Amino acid sequence: MRKVIDSHLHLDKYLDNEILMMMKTLDQVDMLISVSYDLESCKRNSTLSKSYQNVKTAFGFHPEQAIITDEEMADLFQWVYSHIDEMIAVGEVGLPYYLRTSSSWSSSLEPYKELLEEWVKLASKNNLPISLHAVYDDVPTVCSILEKHSIEKAHFHWFKGVDTDMDRIIRNGHFISLTPDILYEEEIQVIAKRFPISQMMVETDGPWPFEGPFSGRITHPNMIHQTVRQLSELKTISIDKTYETLYVNTRNFFDI
Numbered sequence: 001m002r003k004v005i006d007s008h009l010h011l012d013k014y015l016d017n018e019i020l021m022m023m024k025t026l027d028q029v030d031m032l033i034s035v036s037y038d039l040e041s042c043k044r045n046s047t048l049s050k051s052y053q054n055v056k057t058a059f060g061f062h063p064e065q066a067i068i069t070d071e072e073m074a075d076l077f078q079w080v081y082s083h084i085d086e087m088i089a090v091g092e093v094g095l096p097y098y099l100r101t102s103s104s105w106s107s108s109l110e111p112y113k114e115l116l117e118e119w120v121k122l123a124s125k126n127n128l129p130i131s132l133h134a135v136y137d138d139v140p141t142v143c144s145i146l147e148k149h150s151i152e153k154a155h156f157h158w159f160k161g162v163d164t165d166m167d168r169i170i171r172n173g174h175f176i177s178l179t180p181d182i183l184y185e186e187e188i189q190v191i192a193k194r195f196p197i198s199q200m201m202v203e204t205d206g207p208w209p210f211e212g213p214f215s216g217r218i219t220h221p222n223m224i225h226q227t228v229r230q231l232s233e234l235k236t237i238s239i240d241k242t243y244e245t246l247y248v249n250t251r252n253f254f255d256i
């Protein structure tokens with residue numbers, strides 16, 4: 001078995017013809033988990049999941065953007081609640097690390113933390129896993145929120161952070177996922193070697209573009225096969241065992 005699942009991408013951000021082409025060319029990619037950015041994105045993902053049986057969706061509000069008004073947020077939550085049966089996870093939600101470290105940041109982190117807690121409560125109440133955008137300094141903050149609500153099924157997508165935070169994620173039974181940058185980013189290779197494969201998944205975060213051997217190419221879930229090969233080599237685990245573990249992990253984590 002050499003099947004993979006793309007555990008985190010933004011399918012709604014691709015053009016219709018790109019999606020059509022992607023679906024025709026998927027090679028041993030069993031399922032795509034498409035996370036949402038905002039209300040429009042949730043709606044498009046909902047439509048896509050109805051058009052394509054292998055597309056599963058998560059609904060949420062990406063943290064790397066300005067917070068919308070209370071009224072707009074209420075509309076978003078109301079829409080999500082009325083489509084709760086369609087979602088396999090809450091996501092993409094988390095904290096705005098890149099926005100906060102950019103020169104345009106003039107906000108406070110507090111409203112983002114409050115909003116994340118609302119999503120965590122929704123996940124807890126509905127027994128849903130949660131797909132998180134939380135890197136570097138934000139990891140301990142997010143871990144504390146998860147601990148407060150006794151959440152175990154949390155997925156730190158494209159994890160980047162220090163060893164102590166990694167250990168806390170491992171101890172709490174959370175998952176991380178690796179992207180194709182494992183082929184050329186030493187920082188990610190170090191994480192991949194250290195983190196247990198039993199709590200790992202793979203993803204593309206597409207259409208996010210990659211460098212190295214992927215430079216200039218539209219991000220495609222088939223790229224995951226190179227991620228799996230690289231991981232197998234780094235961890236000196238057989239290629240078949242690597243494929244199987246990642247696949248089973250993802251199916252169990254998302255209950256799909």
Ligand SMILES: [Zn+2]
Nearest residue numbers: 008035092205
């Ligand atoms: Zn993402």
